[in-house]
Amino acid sequence: MLSFLYISVNLIRLHKSLPLSSPPAHTKPVSVNYHFTRKCNKTCAFCFHTEKSSHVASPDEMKRGLRLLRDAGMRKINFAGGEPFLYPKELAMLCRFCKEELGLESVSIITNGTRVREGWMRVNARWIDVLGLNTVVCAHNWQEDMAAIVERLDPFRWKVFQVLLVEGENDADGTADAELDKRKRDARELLISDEQFRDFCARHERLPCFVPEPNSLMASSYLILDEYLCFLDKGAGREKQSRCILEVGVQAALEEVRWDEEAFRARGGEYDWTKDVQEGADGGCCGEMNKELEW
Numbered sequence: 001m002l003s004f005l006y007i008s009v010n011l012i013r014l015h016k017s018l019p020l021s022s023p024p025a026h027t028k029p030v031s032v033n034y035h036f037t038r039k040c041n042k043t044c045a046f047c048f049h050t051e052k053s054s055h056v057a058s059p060d061e062m063k064r065g066l067r068l069l070r071d072a073g074m075r076k077i078n079f080a081g082g083e084p085f086l087y088p089k090e091l092a093m094l095c096r097f098c099k100e101e102l103g104l105e106s107v108s109i110i111t112n113g114t115r116v117r118e119g120w121m122r123v124n125a126r127w128i129d130v131l132g133l134n135t136v137v138c139a140h141n142w143q144e145d146m147a148a149i150v151e152r153l154d155p156f157r158w159k160v161f162q163v164l165l166v167e168g169e170n171d172a173d174g175t176a177d178a179e180l181d182k183r184k185r186d187a188r189e190l191l192i193s194d195e196q197f198r199d200f201c202a203r204h205e206r207l208p209c210f211v212p213e214p215n216s217l218m219a220s221s222y223l224i225l226d227e228y229l230c231f232l233d234k235g236a237g238r239e240k241q242s243r244c245i246l247e248v249g250v251q252a253a254l255e256e257v258r259w260d261e262e263a264f265r266a267r268g269g270e271y272d273w274t275k276d277v278q279e280g281a282d283g284g285c286c287g288e289m290n291k292e293l294e295w
Contacts (some may be wrong), residue, residue: 013111027251027254027259027261028072028073028074029069029072029073029074029250029254029259030073030074030075030076030224031074031075031077031078031111031223032069032074032076032077032078032224032225033078033079033222033225033234034066034077034078034079034080034094034225035054035080035082035224035225035226035227036056036057036062036081036084036087036090036094037048037081037082037083037084037086037087037229038050038052038053038054038055038082038227039051039056039082039083039086040081040082040083041056041083041114041115042083042114044136045187045189045190045191046136046138046187046190046205046215047187047282048111048165048166048187049080049081049082049224051082053227054228055223055227055228056087056090057227057228060089061088061229061246062094062229063097064246065225065229065245065246066094066097066102067102067192068245068246068249068250069225069245070102070103070104070248071250072250072251074104075104075105075106076104076105076106076107076108077098077106077110078108078109078110078165079091079107079108079110079274080110081110081111083111083112083114083115084109084110084111085109085111085114085117085120086114086115088117088179091109091124092120092123092124092127092226092261095107095109095124095127095128096124099126099127100127106129106130106131106232107127107128107129107130108128108130108132109128109130109131109132110132110133111131113133114131115129130157132159134159134160134161135158135161135163136160136161136163137161137163137192137196137197137200138163138191139163139189139190139192139211140189140190142192142196142197142198143199144198144200145204146204147203147206147207148184149174150204150207150209150210151207155209156209157209157211158207158209158210158211159211159213160201160204160210160211160212160213161213161288162192162198162213162215163187163190163192164187164215165191167239168238169270173186175235186295194214194215197214200291201264210259220233220258220260221258221259223259225245226241228241228244229244229245230242230245230253231245231254231256231257232257233251233257233259240256240257240258242255242256243256244253262266
C-alpha cells in the first residue's frame with residue numbers, strides 16, 4: 001500500500017469543469033509537472049502517463065526549457081515520470097539546477113519509492129523540498145481505511161486521486177492495443193463512481209494533511225510538460241500535445257493546450273511548498289520533521 005501513498009515529508013526540513021478556452025496572453029505557469037521520462041519499473045494498471053517513448057532530452061535541452069519556464073513565471077517544479085529515480089544522475093542535476101541556478105521556490109519529486117537510495121538523498125536532499133508518492137483511489141481500495149497508517153507516517157500533505165481514464169493512455173482495448181503498445185494500460189475495470197470516491201474521502205477528511213482530487217478537479221488543472229518539452233492536455237477527449245517550448249516559446253505552447261487555472265486554485269495548487277514545517281488547520285503540526293530523515 002505504501003506505493004500508493006503521497007508522503008510529502010521534510011527533508012532536512014525534506015530541510016515537512018469550465019468552458020474550453022485559450023489561456024490569456026501572459027499566463028504564468030506557476031507550477032509545472034515535468035515528466036522528463038516515461039520509463040518506469042512498475043506497471044500500475046491505472047497509470048495515465050505510460051511508456052509510449054524512451055526519449056529523454058539532453059541536459060542542455062532540459063536546462064534551456066526550465067529556464068524558459070522560470071522566465072515565464074514558474075515558481076515550483078515537480079519532477080515525475082515514469083519513475084524519475086531510474087535516472088539518478090539526471091535527476092540530481094535537475095534538482096540542483098532548479099534550486100541553485102534558477103532559484104525556484106520549490107523542487108519536488110514524485111516517485112514510486114522503489115529506487116530512492118539513502119546515499120543519493122544524503123548528497124541531494126539540500127536541493128529538494130518535497131518527496132512524494134500518490135494514493136490512487138480505485139475499485140480495489142475505495143473501501144479501505146488508511147487513516148491510521150497515514151497518521152503514523154505523518155506527512156504534511158497527502159494527495160488522493162480518483163482514478164482517471166485518459167484516452168490514448170490507459171484505455172487499452174484488447175489484443176489490437178496490446179500489439180500496438182505493450183506498455184498501454186486498461187484502467188476501465190478500476191474506475192469508481194464519484195459517490196464511491198466521496199465515501200473514501202469521508203473516512204479520511206479529518207486528517208489535516210488530506211488533499212482529495214476528484215476527476216472534476218484533476219483532469220485539466222495540472223500543467224504537464226512531457227519528455228519532448230511539450231505541454232500535454234489530459235482533459236476531455238484524446239490527449240493533446242503542444243509544440244515544443246524550445247521551438248515556439250512557453251506562451252505559444254500554452255495556447256495550444258487547456259490549463260484550468262480555476263481548478264488549479266480550487267485543488268490547492270498553490271500552497272506553502274517550501275521545506276518549512278506545515279501547520280494543520282486544527283493548529284497542530286502535520287508532518288513535523290522526523291529526526292530519522294535528517295540526512
